[in-house]
Amino acid sequence: MKPIRLLIIDDEADSGEILSMRLNRRGMETHYASSGEKGLTFLQTTPVDIVLLDVKMPGMDGLEVxxxxxxxxxxxxxxxxxxxxxxxxxxxxxxxxxxHYLLKPVNFEVLLHKIEDTYTQKQLAGQDSAC
Known part of the structure; x- marks a missing residue:
């Protein structure tokens, strides 16, 4: 089974990088962008399954992204x-x-569950549209 591909978009580099390392240890492929603009640029060239997105960021906020x-x-x-x-x-x-909408500091086990839930829902939705 291929790993879930994630993009973390968060202007707080320390928390984004720590979260990325923890998710990598769980077998997920993670990438990090420090702004909404950088995240959208990254998505133009690299496919991901799920984006973990902060709301309050300078420039383009998370809801715009x-x-x-x-x-x-x-x-x-x-x-x-x-x-x-x-x-x-x-x-x-x-x-x-x-x-999902989660508050920081995020319980890591809850986050893992939400990632798996989101991945499964998107996979099922993709299968339904293919029929």
Whole structure:
């Protein structure tokens, strides 16, 4: 079975890199982008299954990035991971197509479960559209 391919988009490099290392140890292929713009540029050339996306970032915020992903990459899963509890951004993120909205600091086991759930749902959706 091929590893789940993830892109972490977060302006906090330390937390993004630590999360990337932990997910790599679990057999996932991870990549990191320090801004929404860099993440969208990366997606133009490298396919991923799921994006782990921060909301509050300088420049293009996570909800803007999510809107672009939803328009361009219909089968890509997105999980929002935010350090700011904001019901409006959570509701907006889910409306735009995010699978889950988690708050930092994230329980790693919960995150793994949400990644697997999102991956499975996207795989099933892809099979349904192929029929």
């Amino acid at each position: 999510l809107a672009h992903i939803a328009a361009l990459y219909k089968q890509m899963g997105v999980i929002i991971i935010s350090g700011h509890a904001d019901m409006d951004s959570a509701a907006r993120g889910l409306e735009l197509g995010a699978s």
